[in-house]
Amino acid sequence: MFTFTLTKSCTNGDLQAKKIKTQAERSGASNKIDVEFDPFAEFDLCAASYTPIYGGSPSVSCPYDGAKYHSQYKGQLCRICEVCEIGAAASGLRLWVQGL
């Protein structure tokens, strides 16, 4: 049981997603809103649709805050920082940690 909220903040966006992910893994499949996910699979949370992006699925991310999105959201405005274009090229800056 957890409340599904994504903080609209550049610094907290990805962290919040990780928190949700951790809580989701701890509490099993009991969510307030229906998020279909496999608790044993590695995944990121799409910040636009709030659905999991499993490892190996095509995904794009915000170059600024690292929020992940399904590839269909490429070119749209980032939902977290509302500044960046999702999937825009950015090299070097990688603040998130893969595979936690």
Ligand SMILES: [Zn+2]
């Ligand atoms: Zn962003």
